[in-house]
Each structure stands twice: as structure tokens, then as C-alpha cells.
Amino acid sequence: MITIQQEAGTVTFEEFVTARGAALVRLARGLLRDPDTAEDVVQDVLAKALLKWGRISSADDPVAYVNRMVVNASTSFWRRAARREHATDQLPDAGYGDATGQLADRDELLAALRELPTKQRTVLVLRHFEDYSDEQIADLLDVTTGTVRSNAHRGLATLRTALSR
Incomplete structure (x- = not known):
């Protein structure tokens, strides 16, 4: 960051x-x-x-x-x-070239991410795209770190299920 x-x-x-x-x-x-x-x-x-x-x-x-x-x-x-x-179906600019397999994987991941509830999606984007810590996310969203971790856990579980199909 x-x-x-x-x-x-x-x-x-x-x-x-x-x-x-x-x-x-x-x-x-x-x-x-x-x-x-x-x-x-x-x-x-x-x-x-x-x-x-x-x-x-x-x-x-x-x-x-x-x-x-x-x-x-x-x-x-x-x-x-x-x-x-x-x-x-548009993807965020990554700033580098993607191999075909990576592009398809990223497309699938972003599609699954878009289907998450807003709070879970927000926590995951801040954590994994912006490299925020749980404490920083909690401060930013005005919630407890437990809430951040709970939303991250649920969001990741939903993503794993969606991507394993």
C-alpha cells in the first residue's frame, strides 16, 4: 500500500x-x-x-x-x-500480460467475487487487492476485527465452493 x-x-x-x-x-x-x-x-x-x-x-x-x-x-x-x-465480463487492468489460463482463472475468480454479498466482497478486496490488514479494514469500515475476519472467512468459503464446481 x-x-x-x-x-x-x-x-x-x-x-x-x-x-x-x-x-x-x-x-x-x-x-x-x-x-x-x-x-x-x-x-x-x-x-x-x-x-x-x-x-x-x-x-x-x-x-x-x-x-x-x-x-x-x-x-x-x-x-x-x-x-x-x-x-x-471486463477485467481490471493488471498492468502485465496474462497467459490464457491465468486470464480464464482470473475471469472465473472475479465473476465469483462479484456474486458475494457487499460486506464480504469489500473485506476480500481490501485484504487481497489492497493488502490491508484486518485492523486497517476494521478501522476503514468502522467494524470490529472479528467482523472483518468473519466476513473474510465466509467470503472465502463461498468463493471456494463456487470455484470448485
Whole structure:
């Protein structure tokens, strides 16, 4: 996980977006079923973050603050039933070439991940795509570490079942 290490309040919004923009989109793509929607959610979050950048940049951890905004915006998106869309077959950009077998495996994994309940999917994406610890996830989602572990356990069990078929 990349952190922004500068004196408090001196990180500009542009520097933050340059350093963390791609990671925010990856996070949203893991949480949402449609990559285009994920990019829209991140764009909306960054627009809101720009308006509050003075407060965000002076926070203890601006990265966690904006990540929380992305998680909340993704959750809010799914709460609006009228906006629910079907899953797409597009994959997140991995930044490297895939062999055919790896591409098929990743496609199957992402399809199964998209079928998980929101909390389980969120925990697994934060843990395995963003390399957050259970404590960081608990702080981000405002739940206990036990809840994080429970959601991770249930989500992984569901994925194993879905992928073993």
C-alpha cells in the first residue's frame, strides 16, 4: 500500500491523485460489478475530495480517508436499486500480460467475487487487492476485527465452493 509521506497539509490534491488514482480505481473495480461504474464512483469521490482537500490533507491518514470515501460511495451505489446493473465480463487492468489460463482463472475468480454479498466482497478486496490488514479494514469500515475476519472467512468459503464446481 502506497502512503503519502510529507509534512502535514503540504500534499497537493494533484500529487495525491497522481500517487493514488490508479489504486482508487482498482479498489472501486473490486467493489463494484461494472468497471465503468467504478471509474464514475472514483471520479465523484475525487470531486468531493477536492472540495474538502484542506481538511483531508491535514488528516492523520489522507489515503485511508479517501479509501473510506470510495468504499462508502460504492456501498451507496448498490443501495440505489434503480442503478443496479448486470455484471460485465471486463477485467481490471493488471498492468502485465496474462497467459490464457491465468486470464480464464482470473475471469472465473472475479465473476465469483462479484456474486458475494457487499460486506464480504469489500473485506476480500481490501485484504487481497489492497493488502490491508484486518485492523486497517476494521478501522476503514468502522467494524470490529472479528467482523472483518468473519466476513473474510465466509467470503472465502463461498468463493471456494463456487470455484470448485
